[in-house]
Each structure stands twice: as structure tokens, then as C-alpha cells.
Amino acid sequence: MNRWIWVCLTLLPLVAQAEVKEFTLANGLKVVIQEDHRAPVVVSQVWYRAGALDEVNGKTGVAHVLEHMMFKGTKQVPAGQFSRLIAAAGGKENAFTGMDYTCYFQQLEKSNLPLSMRLEADRMQNLQITDEEFAKEIKVVMEERRWRTEDKPQSKVNEQFQAIAFRAHPYARPVVGHMNDLENMTAEDAREWYRTWYAPNNATLVVVGDIKTDEVLKLAKQYFGPIKSHKLPARKPQVEPAQLGERRAIVKAPGKLPYLAMGFHAPALVFKPEQSETSWEPYALEVLAGVLSGNDSARLNQKLVRETALASDVGAGYDTTSRGQQSLFELVGTPSEGKTVAELEAALLAQIELIKTGGVTQNELDRVKASVIAADVYQRDSMFYQAMQLGQLETMGYPWTLIKEYPEKLKAVTSEQIQAVAKKYLTKDNMTVVTLDPQPIDPNAKPQGKPHVH
Amino acid sequence: MFKLSISILVCLFSLTAHAALNIQHWQTASGTRVYFVENHDLPIVDVSINFPAGSARDTQANSGVASVTRYMMTLGAGGMNEEAITNAFADIGAVFNGEFDLDRAGFKLRTLTSEQDKALDTFNKVLHAPDFPATVLEREKVRIVSGLQESATQPESISNKLFMQALYGEHPYSLDESGEIDTINAIKVQDLRRFYQTYYTAKSAVIALIGDMTPAQARAIADQMSSGLPQGAAIDRLEPVPALGAPVVKSVAHPASQAHILVGQPGIKRGDADYFPLYVGNYILGGGGFVSRLTEEVREKRGLVYSVYSYFMPMAESGPFQIGLQTKKEQANDALKLVNEVVQKFVQNGVTDKELKAAKSNLIGGFPMRIDSNSKILDYLSVIGFYQLPLTYLDEFNTQIAKVTALQIKDAFQRRVKPDHFVTVIVGAQ
Numbered sequence: 001m002n003r004w005i006w007v008c009l010t011l012l013p014l015v016a017q018a019e020v021k022e023f024t025l026a027n028g029l030k031v032v033i034q035e036d037h038r039a040p041v042v043v044s045q046v047w048y049r050a051g052a053l054d055e056v057n058g059k060t061g062v063a064h065v066l067e068h069m070m071f072k073g074t075k076q077v078p079a080g081q082f083s084r085l086i087a088a089a090g091g092k093e094n095a096f097t098g099m100d101y102t103c104y105f106q107q108l109e110k111s112n113l114p115l116s117m118r119l120e121a122d123r124m125q126n127l128q129i130t131d132e133e134f135a136k137e138i139k140v141v142m143e144e145r146r147w148r149t150e151d152k153p154q155s156k157v158n159e160q161f162q163a164i165a166f167r168a169h170p171y172a173r174p175v176v177g178h179m180n181d182l183e184n185m186t187a188e189d190a191r192e193w194y195r196t197w198y199a200p201n202n203a204t205l206v207v208v209g210d211i212k213t214d215e216v217l218k219l220a221k222q223y224f225g226p227i228k229s230h231k232l233p234a235r236k237p238q239v240e241p242a243q244l245g246e247r248r249a250i251v252k253a254p255g256k257l258p259y260l261a262m263g264f265h266a267p268a269l270v271f272k273p274e275q276s277e278t279s280w281e282p283y284a285l286e287v288l289a290g291v292l293s294g295n296d297s298a299r300l301n302q303k304l305v306r307e308t309a310l311a312s313d314v315g316a317g318y319d320t321t322s323r324g325q326q327s328l329f330e331l332v333g334t335p336s337e338g339k340t341v342a343e344l345e346a347a348l349l350a351q352i353e354l355i356k357t358g359g360v361t362q363n364e365l366d367r368v369k370a371s372v373i374a375a376d377v378y379q380r381d382s383m384f385y386q387a388m389q390l391g392q393l394e395t396m397g398y399p400w401t402l403i404k405e406y407p408e409k410l411k412a413v414t415s416e417q418i419q420a421v422a423k424k425y426l427t428k429d430n431m432t433v434v435t436l437d438p439q440p441i442d443p444n445a446k447p448q449g450k451p452h453v454h
Numbered sequence: 455m456f457k458l459s460i461s462i463l464v465c466l467f468s469l470t471a472h473a474a475l476n477i478q479h480w481q482t483a484s485g486t487r488v489y490f491v492e493n494h495d496l497p498i499v500d501v502s503i504n505f506p507a508g509s510a511r512d513t514q515a516n517s518g519v520a521s522v523t524r525y526m527m528t529l530g531a532g533g534m535n536e537e538a539i540t541n542a543f544a545d546i547g548a549v550f551n552g553e554f555d556l557d558r559a560g561f562k563l564r565t566l567t568s569e570q571d572k573a574l575d576t577f578n579k580v581l582h583a584p585d586f587p588a589t590v591l592e593r594e595k596v597r598i599v600s601g602l603q604e605s606a607t608q609p610e611s612i613s614n615k616l617f618m619q620a621l622y623g624e625h626p627y628s629l630d631e632s633g634e635i636d637t638i639n640a641i642k643v644q645d646l647r648r649f650y651q652t653y654y655t656a657k658s659a660v661i662a663l664i665g666d667m668t669p670a671q672a673r674a675i676a677d678q679m680s681s682g683l684p685q686g687a688a689i690d691r692l693e694p695v696p697a698l699g700a701p702v703v704k705s706v707a708h709p710a711s712q713a714h715i716l717v718g719q720p721g722i723k724r725g726d727a728d729y730f731p732l733y734v735g736n737y738i739l740g741g742g743g744f745v746s747r748l749t750e751e752v753r754e755k756r757g758l759v760y761s762v763y764s765y766f767m768p769m770a771e772s773g774p775f776q777i778g779l780q781t782k783k784e785q786a787n788d789a790l791k792l793v794n795e796v797v798q799k800f801v802q803n804g805v806t807d808k809e810l811k812a813a814k815s816n817l818i819g820g821f822p823m824r825i826d827s828n829s830k831i832l833d834y835l836s837v838i839g840f841y842q843l844p845l846t847y848l849d850e851f852n853t854q855i856a857k858v859t860a861l862q863i864k865d866a867f868q869r870r871v872k873p874d875h876f877v878t879v880i881v882g883a884q
Contacts, residue, residue, distance in 0.1 A: 038496075039827070040822050041823055041826045071744070079754075080744070080745075083745055087742060087743070087745045087812065087815075088812050088815045088816060088819075089815070089819055090815065090816055090820035090823075091819070092823060094743075108823075109819055136754070138757075139758070140757045140759070142782075143712070143757075143760040143781060143782065146712045150710075150712075151710040151711055254708075255607045256600075256606070257604045294544070295540050295541075295544045296536070297537045297544065305597075306593070309593050312600050312601070336596065337596060337599070337600050363545075367541070370546055371544060372547075374546070374547025374565075374566055374569075375547070377497060377566060378498065378564060381498065381827045381828050383827075438607075441708060
């Protein structure tokens, strides 16, 4: 019987959330399952612990290129058939690559879960990368880079920002890869990547939906169980050396408005918090980001956009989790007409100074906490989002149980802790600033502003 | 073996997964249409209200008034200033946003059940008593103008603007949703008040509700939202969109590395008799992600693009039928030629039985994912209500898809899609 009608008739409160169950198969594949019976659908995701973080110079972008090649066929399922089979079953599917991982997903009516597992298990072990398919697909990826980065001024700033904020750590490299590396990439580079990282012992299967845990586990064993594990290369710790003074760069690109991206090296949540005395710091940084730009009345927008009209847009951001154990606390913004990026930079730093000296108010803390409590409930309206969280955490190296502790940890943050992390990390010597210098789109027009003297 | 077992699965669930939604519909005493789905799975209440107050209600002389009215309603109401409004929602973790397009302007609220009274109190102030503070308006005008100046330099927004102008000429669908620099600069508080009084009326409003409410609670919420709205007349329909008479090509230089190309014509209305044949046909042409003909020919076989697509956007009057792609400048002409060949061949010859079967099994089999969350259902409710689609629209969706024949698709495309009269916009032409 249909779930929605049943719910309407009986008015049963079903707020209790099903437990997440985690298993590891003999070949090392992790399986994370969460039952969610609100609709007769299922989300299935396969996460590989392989992303831009694992790339080497000269081959940037290969993790993402391989993601594209994963749709290009196996012996049993020729190129393009993966998508056709999922589509014929009514499914949606795609994949994405990040610094820390590559993820493949399908959303299906629940009875089609075996199809998704069969296809994913097949391409986990039997991918065929032909020179011919590679030659076409690398052109697609170069078009993607042009669209995503080359022709988007703010993306270029962000790419430059990562590149100079990190000197040694691989987070300096763009996920989509440098154009030069894409132009010189070979099918063998993609094959090597696949051989190295695509193995059950480097992957996590996440299934969320209207399914039974034991049945999913049975299917996982049936389809993924026979795949052989292999030895993974040793992953060496990659630690960014301490920054010894501020770093700056300018990006010129066609546009009208300038743009400012500034950031500070900051820690991410550690994998073993019990062995660290500063494991609370990321939570304080997260709450600080919320106090600065959690909503339109938060400090940065209220002061700099609304009250002083110095900026037309501002924001703050920070990622608490990362596989590379590095994070950045970032401030971005666009100055108002007639204002400069230098004025905006000074105003943003003045807001940080206010935090350092005066802390934050109880109202501000309560507001961030309220949003955390509510978001914890709202996210249950989306199975995809729930699966994303589980897969991300597992792949980065955190226990999924972090999701449970997370709201409590954020709620425990005090004003003093926020002041402490602001003083410790948001310092000039730890700062990277990249600005966009907009150029006229008509090549014959005179450049705006003062000419740059060389 | 593979293919066989899949076709069996598809047959099975196309019969069983015919999910019906129990939509309750009524009209408030003030004349607002209400659409409600009760669901107590999560302690969440979702509400939206929409008005026929999109950018099509602007004229060339006051372009932007519609969008600024909606936006300014959120920046001061019932004596609360913008800071107090945002904080009132943030204090209880409520999420307040909304939508704005050619046809509609509206607001959306998501709140925990336990906080719904507080959330709705502020929500209703925005709906019923916008203050349109003059100083805030002046500040926002400067911001909007900056945004328009930036858009005028970016290939994607340049191409969209040229495309809509060429498609719609004098019709208000041609107007930029955000307005023009001159018309934004000219907006006065009085313009916003007048627009609000005219278009945000109870008789024109459509309320959608889903979540943790009883029918009685939903009625009370809807009554409260509706009763405080301006009590003016219902809003007239828009003028029909004239068909294109002759092909138009607009070519603009730009320093970007890719050319942005848009091709199309005015398409169809909501509730159009040809909707389902065109929808299924377009899935095959350029709507079906990785499996469409356009993606197959332009991306998969030749690697010319990252993205190529086509869609019909049904609106109150004929919304755009749009084909889009971005490709390296040097190969833009080749890619465009190929796209035109694919479309012409499609219109001329229609679809194969195999393609039709695959399209139907995707659209029918994918139905459960259309309504697998409250937020998706809320959006369906507001579209069904705003465009007065049958209450059984979702229930009958699969039946309508299943009925479509290859002949109907060919016939509908030949009558409705005229490649000889297409508008073509190329930004970043060589």
C-alpha cells in the first residue's frame, strides 16, 4: 500500500529515526545503511577514497577524468549503457569528484536497488578505458573546465586563492585539473588511477531508503563480496608548513565588479579527538562562521551591507571536516560601487577585531544553536542529503557517529572559545588575500582605474 | 540476461508505483485557493503563498518593479525592520525564502511544528503589512544596479537576456526579471505600494501547505494568511505570445573562451493539450540527461560540449522552448550546425519505438522520486494551484505519459516547433 496515503489515514507520529548500521565485508568494503520509510525510494552511493588530494603534479584532474570514464563501459555493459539501464529503470544517476573523494550515485524506486548494485560492482572491477573513448571524453572535461573556471571570474579567484594559501599541501590544486595537465593526460594515466584506487577496500557503499537493512547487506555481499581487494599505496601525511606572513595575489578577468577572497589556515576536526586538547576548536570556528554570516542579520551582512553599505555582498565560510586534516576560514565579498577591495578588506578585519575583543552575544549564540537544532530535523526530509553526510564522513575518515554528536558540540561553544580561536587563527601572518581586478569585455576599451605600473 | 530482468522490473512497478497524493483543496472566505497535504512523519510545517506578480506584470517603462516589490516586502513589515524580521526567523531556526519568475512572486516558510506560531506571525506581517522603507529602497537600488552591470559583462546572462528579447519582442516575457538600470533607478516607494495593492490580493493568491498539521490547523493558518491580504480584484490573464515570423540570429563578441549558444522559440502554456507528447518527445531530444539525442550526438560521440540540453518551460502563456550549449569558440559553428541538424531530423522524423519505450519507462518509473520529500510536494502543490491544473495531475501523470504515441510526438513537434523560425543567440562568436 502506498506510504503517503497510509500516513494520512493513521496520523501516526513517526519521528523516531532509524539507526544507522555499519558493516565491513571480508574484502574491506564498508557498507553503511539507513532505513527511511517515508517514500518508496532508495538512494545508493558508492564513495571512493580517491580525490584531488591523492593526485600528483602533472596529473592534476585525473581523479575527475576517471569519474567521467566510469560511464564508458565494461565488457558486460558497453559505453553509455550504464546510464541507459538506470534511466530505463526510472532512475536518476550521476557522480561528483572533490578534493577528498569521488562519489557515484543512483536514486531509484526501491525495488531497483539490485540493478544499481550490480552495475556499480561491475564497474568497480571491470572498467575498460579505450583510447578512443578517452580521446572524446578528455575534450568534454576541457569544456567543463572552460565553463566552470576559465570563463568565471570568481572561480578563477578561488582557484588562485587555494593555490597560494597552500604551498605544500595538495589542496593547492584544482579538482578539475590545470588545462595543461588535461591537454597532456593520456588514457594510461586514467587506467593507472583506476588500478591504484578503485578497490572494495578503498570504498564505502551507502544506502538510504525504504529498504530493510539485512536485505541490503545480503545484496551487498552478493554483488560486491566477490570483488578482490588489493594493496593500496601508503598514504603519507601531508602537512602544510606554518605560514610566515601574509600572501597576496591579483586576478584579472573580464567583468564589472571587483571581488575579494581572504582566508586563514585553520584546523579541521581531528580523527582522534580523545588524543587532542584542541579538538573543540573546529566547533568554535563553525559557530563563528554562523555568527558572522549565518543569516542576513548576522554581523557581516548587517554591518557591511545593510548599515554602512560598504559591500554589496559578503560572507564567511569554514569546513569543519576534511580528509586532508586542513581547513581554511574564509571571508569573501564584493565592494559597493565606489568602494575598493582595500576598504572592504579593512572592514572585514575590523569585524574580526570586534570578535577578538568583545566576543559574541548570548542572542547570537542562541540563534546559531536554533539553526543547528532545526537543520538536524529538516535534513530528514531529504534521503539524498542524509546519504551524503554518511558517505562524506566515512570517506574522510571520521566515524559516522559524528553526526549524532555534532549538534551537542556546537551547542556547547562559548563566547570565550570563539574569541580564543579568532585570536589564534585569524591573524595577519596567517592570511591569504586574492582580489579580482575586473577588465573591460571590449578589448578596445581603455582599462578601468589606475594603470598597473611594472 | 541483464536487459531482460530489467524490463520485467519496469513492468511490475509501473503498475504498482502509481502513487496517489491526498490533496485537500478549498477556498478561504477571502477567496484564496488552498492546497494541503497532511503528513506527520516529521515535526515540520511547510507553507508557501504565490501571486501572479512576476516580471510579466512589469512594463518596459517600469521593468523591475515586480521583483523589487517582492524583495522589499521582506525588508520591513508591521513595524519590524529588516534586522528584526531576519532575526525573528533565525531565533527559531525557521527558513524563510520564496520564488520569483516571469509569472509568479511568492514566499516560502519552513518551520519546526513547535515554532509555527512565531514563524507564521512574522510571515504574515511580511504578507499583510509591508512598510517599504525608503532608505532601504535606495540602498537596495544601488546593489541591484551593480548586479545588472556585472550581468551585462558575463556571457551566460548576456545570452539569456538576448534570447528572451528575441523570443518575446513586445510581450512582457521579454523583460529582464531583475529590471534595467534606468528603470531600477527610477523606482519610488509609491510604485511598490501600488504594485503590492494591485497584485498581492487574496483573490489572486494561492496557498500550499504540507506537513505536521491537522486539516483544521491548516484551515486556520490559510485563513489567517488570506484575510490580511489586499482585497482587490483578481488579476487578468497575460496577453498571448505571438508566434515568431522569421528566423533571428544574434551574434555578439565576448572575450570568454567558450561561445554560449541558445536556440529556440516560444513553446507551450501550462495545461496545453500537447503538453505530454511534447514533454515525452523532449525527454528523447534533449531532456533526458545522459541518454538524450543531443547529448549522444554532441557530447558522447564528438566531445564538443560538457552540457547540451533542451526544454519546454510551460508558463501561464507560451514559455520558452530552449536549446542550450557552451563550447570552445573555435568549434562553435560546427556544434551549432550539428545541433540544428539533430533538431531538424527530430522534428521531421519523430522518435523510434525503442526511444519511446525507454523514455516512458524512465518518466513512469521515476515518479516516486518526484514526490519523495515534503519540499518537492510543496512545489507541486503550488504549481497545481497557481496554474489551476487538475487536482489529479500527479495521480494521472503516469497514465498520461503511458498514453503518448510516437505519432502524437511527431505530430505535436511538427505543429509546435518551427526550426525554420528559430531564434539563435551566440555570445562569444568569432
